[in-house]
Amino acid sequence: MDRYEELAARHGTPLYVYDLDELDAARRDLFDALPDGFTLFYALKANPHPGLVRALREGDGRGCRPEISSTGELEAALTAGFRGEDCLYTGPGKTAGELTEAVALGVRLFSTDSVTDVQHVADAARTHGVTADCLLRVNSVTASATSSIRMTGTPSQFGFDSETLPELMPRLREIEGVRLSGMHFFPLSNAKDEADLVGEFRHTIELAAELQRQLGLPLRFLDIGGGFTVPYAVPGARGSYPKLRGELEAALDTHFPRWRTEGPEIACESGRYLVGSSGTLVARVSNVKTSRGRTFVILDAGINTFGGMSGLGRLLPVAVGTESGETAQRASLVGPLCTPGDILGREIDLPALEPGDTVRIPNAGAYGPTASLLMFLGRPAPVEVIVRGDDVLSVSRIEHRRAYRTEDTAPSADAPGAAG
Numbered sequence: 001m002d003r004y005e006e007l008a009a010r011h012g013t014p015l016y017v018y019d020l021d022e023l024d025a026a027r028r029d030l031f032d033a034l035p036d037g038f039t040l041f042y043a044l045k046a047n048p049h050p051g052l053v054r055a056l057r058e059g060d061g062r063g064c065r066p067e068i069s070s071t072g073e074l075e076a077a078l079t080a081g082f083r084g085e086d087c088l089y090t091g092p093g094k095t096a097g098e099l100t101e102a103v104a105l106g107v108r109l110f111s112t113d114s115v116t117d118v119q120h121v122a123d124a125a126r127t128h129g130v131t132a133d134c135l136l137r138v139n140s141v142t143a144s145a146t147s148s149i150r151m152t153g154t155p156s157q158f159g160f161d162s163e164t165l166p167e168l169m170p171r172l173r174e175i176e177g178v179r180l181s182g183m184h185f186f187p188l189s190n191a192k193d194e195a196d197l198v199g200e201f202r203h204t205i206e207l208a209a210e211l212q213r214q215l216g217l218p219l220r221f222l223d224i225g226g227g228f229t230v231p232y233a234v235p236g237a238r239g240s241y242p243k244l245r246g247e248l249e250a251a252l253d254t255h256f257p258r259w260r261t262e263g264p265e266i267a268c269e270s271g272r273y274l275v276g277s278s279g280t281l282v283a284r285v286s287n288v289k290t291s292r293g294r295t296f297v298i299l300d301a302g303i304n305t306f307g308g309m310s311g312l313g314r315l316l317p318v319a320v321g322t323e324s325g326e327t328a329q330r331a332s333l334v335g336p337l338c339t340p341g342d343i344l345g346r347e348i349d350l351p352a353l354e355p356g357d358t359v360r361i362p363n364a365g366a367y368g369p370t371a372s373l374l375m376f377l378g379r380p381a382p383v384e385v386i387v388r389g390d391d392v393l394s395v396s397r398i399e400h401r402r403a404y405r406t407e408d409t410a411p412s413a414d415a416p417g418a419a420g
């Protein structure tokens, strides 16, 4: 029985196992690939488990800061030991309520996507008698040539259209309660290769310098985004970036010659790269059936456990391994949900499997439980185990249940204990 089998036998399946040694290796590798002095934000959307967030904070003198886009993620960051002021709060739909809560909990740095967004941050800051720093997120009208997942250059809810900024600046400058402190770019996610990533960063740095000149914007902080890659639910290694550091230094030396001494402070962001390879999903085969000549291997984990992103076409198909690791059949790998959409892999190569066997899906640490349809069809969330070497550090499971607000709702027929 190997370690995954043992953990599955002890804690049940579906089961995520996160290995902090691998998490540390990813963090170190990414810091090594960046110039000294860079800030690295961890995007909690990839995995807000406080045990992982805490490990990324602690580092070995090179910890990440949290990039959050909800008060739920803020709570996870605070639970992991961060302070509100460590956070960068992003997202195009920040509400007045969450902004007020975030400012009350110490958040002072916001990425903003529109004039109204800046006004909302300012309202929350004035309510608490403080000044908040706003980065203007830029949706560049131009882009570098790339075949990776783009998040800019097209109409979008994200960021200010770069061509509108000169006209908007006077209005933005008049807003009281905020300081315009810099720019935020996130043009690319999961870059195909180092050349794409470098091309995009070069373009971003050049554009930031040009906008700064054009707008006269004080640039104390420049977040150039991310795009660092790791395989998603298939075997393979994290992206490697041997040229990135030199390329970034050269671009910054050209466009911001005093960046090392006088600023701006430069930041990058990553979600998947930092956590993806640390996670393995272990699931158990509930049944194997044939239908009209096709085989279906039915697992106790489907898109409720790992697959919220499958609707975006970003997941399928997964690859699974077993203790023996040998491929023996072509079959569909499906989950337990009552929907034909619960498919993790259609007609993929699989080992010989029978009910009771476990399978493992590698590189599953990012966009797992919290990016899945956790509540659909009422199954429990997967167990999540954090290990370091042979030590099990924590075992937990997200629980969701309906909480009745009896203080402002009359007990109704469906409330527990209500008279029928």
Ligand SMILES: Cc1ncc(COP(=O)(O)O)c(C=O)c1O
Binding pocket: 043, 046, 067, 090, 186, 189, 190, 226, 227, 228, 269, 270, 271, 272, 273
């Ligand atoms: C603003 C922002 N930062 C960071 C990320 C994390 O991306 P990834 O997990 O690909 O590193 C995203 C992903 O959509 C994002 O929108």
